[in-house]
Amino acid sequence: MSTHQARAGTLQRLLRQPVTLICLAFLGLQIAIALAAPLIAPYGPNELSVADKLQGPSADHLLGTDDLGRDSLSRLIYGTRTALLASGESVAIGLVLGVGLGIFVGYRGGWWDRIGMRIADVMQSIPALLLALALVAVLGNGLTNAMLAVGLIFAVSFMRITRAVVLAEREKLYVDAARVLGLRPASVMFRQILPNVSPPLIVQASIALGTALLIEATLSFLGVGVDTTAVSWGAMLDASRQHVAEHPLLAILPGAAITLSVLVFNLLGDGLRDAGSPRSAGAARPRKPTTAAAEPTATGPGDPTGTGPAAVTHLTADPVRPAVDAPGAPAPDTAATSGPLAKGPVRLVAREPEPAPADALLRIDGLTVTDPGGAQLVSDVSFHINRGETFGLVGESGCGKSITASAILGLLPRGVTVAAGSIRLQDTELAGLGGEKLRRVRGGRIGMVFQDPGSALSPVHTVGRQLTDAIRAHSDLTRAQAVERAAELLNLVGVPAPRERLKDYPHQFSGGMAQRVVIAGALACDPELLIADEPTTALDVTIQAQVLDLLVSLRERLSMSLLLITHDLGVVADSCDRIAVMYAGQIAEQRTVRDAFAQPRHPYTEALLAAVPHHGAGDEPLATIPGRVPPAWDWPRGCRFNPRCSYATDSCRTTPVPIDIDGVRCLRASELHLAGAR
Incomplete structure (x- = not known):
């Protein structure tokens, strides 16, 4: 189907070029x-006729003859x-x-x-x-x-x-x-x-x-x-x-x-x-949206139209994990409901902290990543992700979140290497893994959703071709069976008319629908762990909420683990079980979402929570963190957050800070009383 569609599009573009x-x-x-x-x-x-040599055009020789009488x-x-x-x-x-x-x-x-x-x-x-x-x-x-x-x-x-x-x-x-x-x-x-x-x-x-x-x-x-x-x-x-x-x-x-x-x-x-090229100026225009193909507002994987009993409501009001108020949070009558992208107060979700089990799905211990110049992009990072858990990795740009995800999948930029540490997916060591063994892990056991769907999809292939290639890379399915599986995946992520959309190119999808296609590709081979690296950055606010709800519902439905990399603490509060706050290539604080938001123990976590917009602020200016994240080759001595921290002392500026048994990297963690989510 996809090949026929591609040929038809090429023919249409060709017919509009008379010179060609x-x-x-x-x-x-x-x-x-x-x-x-x-x-x-x-x-x-080479037929010779000396008698007829060098003749001009005639009835016998329409273009004349040459010096040997051969017909021109x-x-x-x-x-x-x-x-x-x-x-x-x-x-x-x-x-x-x-x-x-x-x-x-x-x-x-x-x-x-x-x-x-x-x-x-x-x-x-x-x-x-x-x-x-x-x-x-x-x-x-x-x-x-x-x-x-x-x-x-x-x-x-x-x-x-x-x-x-x-x-x-x-x-x-x-x-x-x-x-x-x-x-x-x-x-x-x-x-x-x-x-x-x-x-x-x-x-x-x-x-x-x-x-x-x-x-x-x-x-x-x-x-x-x-x-x-x-x-x-x-x-x-x-x-x-x-x-x-x-x-x-x-x-x-x-x-x-x-x-x-x-x-x-x-x-x-x-x-x-x-x-x-479907990207050329003469490319076929994207199909006009219809009622069936419009961006759904509250669809679930079981019912792409959003009208049937399987439609999933907005997961902010999660019936499985009831919301509770954190200590010190506003009373319910003054607090607005907070979805993944709400501009109100961060809403906490009731979860109990879990110890790190011996059979954790992913365990990272002492991960250090260096660039060609020897600078540490990531330093001594350790965390684990349990089965069926949503783990949040937050921090400003440049803190090392995406590098950590790239290290897990062996996608580090050229010249950037894992200098120390271990990355284990159950009993498989991923650090240093390559070749066929790493290929089997990618897609087969770990999937990834990138932040820009327009760049994550090849522009010259139909989405059907891209999905079937991923499916057949890890299975023995025939092409026809892979096409059926691809249609099922598009239906699972809520793409209307999935069989027809398999024939379309990425530019014929809206941003939200394109991200659903990327998610479908990540789920093609039923991965155990799904890494979502800023999956909503390139989308508008309404579509962001839909995509986040889709990820959470798929995680629950497919019993997989989810590593969610984001800047948005509202997303973390609504979706994650535990959280690791990264700053300057290090883990600053790692705790359950409830504890970290109610009683943060690292000043950087407090500063991030203070920067979340909230109701009742009136004309109060939005809180900001002074300065910016330094580059990897210029990490500060001592605590790396000390140049931007209002609680920093001389010891913070000179003494290296290890992470303590409670998962906090701060010399003054036991004496500070930091403000939680408002």
Whole structure:
């Protein structure tokens, strides 16, 4: 279904490009002429008639004859076959070798990239025509030998271009998403990255076709291209040199054929690039929203329309976990209900603290992550996540939350490494894990929801293709079965008309619906742990609440654990069981949500709670934390929060602060009485 939809969209875009259609028609005519040359040529290409030499156009010879009496029209027809064959051979060699090597060295990087580019530099320093002449001199005349040399030079050009675009493309979020889903490296390179980098390659291939035709004509003109029995436009030009004055048509015909063919190849590349890309200016418009496809306001996974008995109400009023007031919180008549994104007071949820069980699903001990310069991006981080638990990781930007999540999944940026510590998923050590073992964990046991759905989905693949690739990467399902499973997943996350939406591209989804697709991909193989890294940042307020409610309901329904990374303490209060507050690459405080919000023990936690908007403030300005999070290479001595802390003493500025048995990293934790949630 998705393939048919993609082809239909390409055809629609193509029909809106008349120049491209004309070029395609001309190329199609050339191919037909080349294939049917023996049938349509009035004479053989080398059939001699000395009595008829250098004749002008006539009934017997429509375009005249050359100096040996050979029919010019017949030779022009057979020359078309040679031109297309030469161009196709050289560009095919260049594409297969160059694109394959370019994707590999660009994606792998490191020494592979350095060695590959040094070889490319050496090869590209040799002019293509000179290499072709040298190879012909060694192997002998012949079209295949000449085009092999040209193909090798083209391969270097394709390799450099492919490598350049892959270097930029590999850093995009959809590539990380594909790796998180557990796709094999070859699948990531050739099924995900290659279609996204194909537009410049299409243009380069079309230019190379014209260049190859010119090189073949040049070699034939010089007498070192095709053998004497073959016909070439370049050889026709060579034969016409001595007779241009008496028979100018001999040079005009092959010259015009070469010029038109090169022009068509150059124009065709731009048109095919635009037609093949759903992101192009001529791309099909997103489908108009209908009542069925509108963004649901309170839908649940069991009923995408929101009208049936399975519809899930807004999870702020959670019937399973009744809300209670924290000590010191406002009375119920003055406190507004607080949902995940409410602007009122933070509402606490009744939960009992749990000890760290020996069979915790995820256990991180002493995790330290360093950058290439040796700076510690994350320092001695330890926490655990129980089965069926929602664990919140909060803090300002730059505190190390996303780096911690990336370390769990082995998605650290190049040069950033786990310097110390352990990351265990039950009995599997993830720190240092790689290859096939890590691929099985990604997608199969751990899923991830990224913050920007527009970047986490490949723009040139339908959502059906992306979901089925993830499903088949971890199962033996056939494509038809994977499509059925993908439709079930879209229905599970509340996407209306799931079978129809499988055919759509990401740009045809609204932001909220696109995030539901990302969640469906993360759930494709029933993971034990779902990591949600700022899953609502790119969405508007109403849709944020829907997505958060969906995550919580899916966690309960599928009995999985959820690691929720967020800046929003309202989200934490409404969704999480326990919380870890991160600051400057360290855990500042780790406790149950109820305890941390009611009686925070670290000044940073108090400052974050004070910055939450609340009712009854009147004209009181919103509280802020002075200063900003320092960079990793400039962590303060002592307590890393001390430059921004109003409780800091001289000891806080000089003494390293370990985390205590209660999960708090503060020298004055036992003597401070900090304000909780208002």
